[in-house]
Amino acid sequence: MQRHRIVARPDWQTKVEQVGLTYHTVGGQTYWDESTYWEFTAAEIDRIEAATAELQTMCLAAGDFILDHKRLDDLRIPHTAAARIRETWNAEPPSLYGRMDLAFNGRAIKLLEYNADTPTSLVEAAVAQWYWLEDRFPEADQFNSIHEHLVAKWKDLSSYVHEPVYFACERCDEDWMTITYLRDTAQQAGFKTEALAMQDIGWHPGLGRFVDTANRPMETIFKLYPWESMLGDRFGPQTLETLSATQWMEPVWKMLWSNKALLAILWEMYPDHALLLPAYLDGPRELDAWVRKPLLGREGANVTVKLSGITVDDTEGRYGDGGFVWQQYVDLADGGSTRKVVGSWLVDGEPCGMGLREPDTYVTSNASRFVPHLFR
Numbered sequence: 001m002q003r004h005r006i007v008a009r010p011d012w013q014t015k016v017e018q019v020g021l022t023y024h025t026v027g028g029q030t031y032w033d034e035s036t037y038w039e040f041t042a043a044e045i046d047r048i049e050a051a052t053a054e055l056q057t058m059c060l061a062a063g064d065f066i067l068d069h070k071r072l073d074d075l076r077i078p079h080t081a082a083a084r085i086r087e088t089w090n091a092e093p094p095s096l097y098g099r100m101d102l103a104f105n106g107r108a109i110k111l112l113e114y115n116a117d118t119p120t121s122l123v124e125a126a127v128a129q130w131y132w133l134e135d136r137f138p139e140a141d142q143f144n145s146i147h148e149h150l151v152a153k154w155k156d157l158s159s160y161v162h163e164p165v166y167f168a169c170e171r172c173d174e175d176w177m178t179i180t181y182l183r184d185t186a187q188q189a190g191f192k193t194e195a196l197a198m199q200d201i202g203w204h205p206g207l208g209r210f211v212d213t214a215n216r217p218m219e220t221i222f223k224l225y226p227w228e229s230m231l232g233d234r235f236g237p238q239t240l241e242t243l244s245a246t247q248w249m250e251p252v253w254k255m256l257w258s259n260k261a262l263l264a265i266l267w268e269m270y271p272d273h274a275l276l277l278p279a280y281l282d283g284p285r286e287l288d289a290w291v292r293k294p295l296l297g298r299e300g301a302n303v304t305v306k307l308s309g310i311t312v313d314d315t316e317g318r319y320g321d322g323g324f325v326w327q328q329y330v331d332l333a334d335g336g337s338t339r340k341v342v343g344s345w346l347v348d349g350e351p352c353g354m355g356l357r358e359p360d361t362y363v364t365s366n367a368s369r370f371v372p373h374l375f376r
Helices: 012-018 042-068 079-091 122-136 146-156 173-188 227-232 236-241 252-256 261-269
Strands: 002-005 036-040 097-104 109-115 165-169 193-197 202-204 209-211 220-224 247-249 289-294 304-307 310-314 324-328 341-347 350-358 369-371 373-375
Touching: 012 122, 036 042, 036 369, 042 079, 042 097, 042 109, 042 252, 042 261, 042 341, 042 350, 042 373, 079 227, 079 236, 079 252, 109 261, 122 146, 122 173, 122 341, 122 350, 122 369, 146 173, 146 341, 146 350, 165 173, 173 193, 173 220, 227 236, 227 252, 261 324, 350 373
Parallel strands: 036 373, 165 193, 165 220, 220 247
Antiparallel strands: 002 036, 097 109, 097 341, 202 209, 289 304, 289 324, 304 310, 341 350, 350 369
């Protein structure tokens, strides 16, 4: 595994915008950074793929464990959602994708967290870095069959979902381009689709249904919007009450995995597992170097990093009152100067690609650079 510097394509902004990556610059700083790339060996890619598959199997067991041992309170999940989570876990309604964030130094692989409900950086991982590879290194390969897996999954869902398939998110550029891309994969599988903002989804009291802007009942909705936010919204109760009439993707059981309490549950179930870091819900315990993360935090907000009693990072945000998990600190730079996080993508639970982020600080945020990769 090697990091290389290279001259970016002269027209790189235009090229990535043409494939949907319109948010290549954040706050005046380069987010998509193709002046750098990471080169892996085929054996290293095989290890990442195998580790992701093993972690997925462990997460499936953790879902059963949480429900069988009545541990939803540890996840701070509202009691009103418990029955629906159990029902959907057992019924297995359609689920599309997720992203595991991994630390990998060429030797050890460790799970940092599982973005199982609303993962982003999809356009850059599935599309932008593939076209970069074709332009710059057409003879090389890339761990990236995300697009093909997404289209195939939609085809598998032809008898389960209803048309039009709605795609919804909040009004921000990255989220909108993410659902635009996902909408394209559904269309390539033959579905009619429509897109709208989450704020434009209506509730029709007479029909007892969620409706679009034309007051048409919505039967299948892919939402890039957290379940915990949905349940806290005005029509959160109706969301749970109408699950038999409205099919949400991702399903509500994803709350079991998108919650960082999962990290502590996994460590409890699999102590000293080679793919896990020690993690606890009641404090750092024996850990001398640790990262404290909010159970429902996003984009690096409200994260504290403490090394040998010294706080080296403490980010702000709005997620500080929903409980925390303490996880052992791992050096993402492995003693070097560049930190990196491997985002390992799964579609229908199957590993199918990855993207790399390079945070400048101890905490990975939405502004941390995305860099492409290849393997030989």
